[in-house]
Amino acid sequence: MSNSQGSHRAARGSRRAGGRSPAEAGADRATVQAPAPSSAAPYGGGASQQTVVDARAAAPRTAAYAPTLPYLDRGALSLVDPDAGAAPSGVVPPRHRAAVAQAPTLPYVDLRAADRAVGEEPGRGARARRGGSRRRRPAERPDTLRRLVPQALVVAFLAGGTSAFVADDKAVLLTVDGVPRTMHTFADDVSELLEDEGLDLRAHDIVAPGPEADLDSGDEITVRHGRPLRLTLDGRSGEVWTTATTVEAALRELGVRAEGAYISVPRSTPIPRSGLVLDVRTERAVTFMADGRERTIRTNAATVGEALGEAGIVLRGQDTTSVPPGGFPHDGQTVTVTRITGGREVREEPIDFTVEKTLDPELFTGTEVVVRQGRPGVRRVTYALRTVDGVRQKPRRTATDVVREPVTERVRVGTRQPPSSVSGADGLNWAALARCESGGRPGAVDPSGTYGGLYQFDTATWQSLGGTGRPQDATAEEQTYRAKKLYVQRGASPWPHCGRRLYR
Incomplete structure (x- = not known):
């Protein structure tokens, strides 16, 4: 592992712990500000040889704070004045811009002073200045050095950052609701990856491995979103949750036998995350007893009446079934059909008269004299006749109409001895x-x-x-x-x- 890679990972671990990494502290010490220009220096300013050496030594340390850049725009990187700020954000991924903003900037270098310092031999400062007129190189050399010095510093800066970028990048396979996608990420664990991808987990969602699991290159992460189903299954309604993306997969996940079943929507219908209303009636075996025969059919009908039609049984008049025609036919159920025929009969029946007795002291005891003869009345009664499966039932009286009122009989009863x-x-x-x-x-x-x-x-x-x-x-x-x-x-x-x- 290169020094820049180690520095980058150490800095990341320190930031998570809430402290400062050693590389940050070292970078602060390595940063050297150029002295102010001197009137005695040629070209209107100057920098000692020590200044140039410190500036070059600071570049590798500064690289530990540089973001890892998958693509580099050389025109966007330059040696700038410390007051000018960091590199443009257009070439930095959004998730690393905060790190770039905190990275120390490269020291300002006076190129003319650097050219003069490089032209001198180490250890001969004063003597070189005295004999500079004899040993000065051709006039085009300062321009060449002016181009090489910043390029060298940029190469040193990028070398450490690129090494850290390559080491921290991971290739993973992310599958969301059955759709796989290979991607590169700098996330350290599953939750960070999901956050970067904008995937919010809810109560019924499933992620494997778990959100706290660490990420390594080559890992496979599966996310399945929960979806509510307002399901009516064989007449019973309720809400269930599924991670299936289609109706057919949801029925398979819930263990519902779809063969021969009635399904209110096509099986290939996708289930949105907001949910779906679904009515399912599985195929059932129902037996009918009618007209002395037994018939068993397989049906997904919603009512007993509908299943009767499928069995070819027609209800007429007052015919009834042991289960209400609007009821739900269950698997293995036996339904009895009762054939009922009815009619009406009107009969005239007598109404008994009452006897009213009056005591008479003129009559001897034991003697009764009828003063007025009683007469029975007449009423007209309507009866409902009913035959059940060919057996005549007891008539049931449904209406009564009095045709003639009865006459009360009056009798005198003797009390005389x-x-x-x-x-x-x-x-x-x-x-x-x-x-x-x-x-x-x-x-x-x-x-x-x-x-x-x-x-x-x-x-x-x-x-x-x-x-x-x-x-x-x-x-x-x-x-x-x-x-x-x-x-x-x-x-x-x-x-x-x-x-x-x-x-x-």
């Missing part, structure tokens, strides 16, 4: 008479409907004896009581065929 006996008729065989007339049945009525009860009263006779309503509606006790009263009035004549049984 009947007398226990009738004088002149208590000792007769009334049971035998009742068996002969009606078979002993209180509600018996003859075929003509004229006579009723135990003793076959006609209605007019019954009511004349104080009875109400019809005789067959009264209790057996009341009928016997009324029959005894009739016997007291008319004897056994009301019963011409059975009256004789009263005396047995």
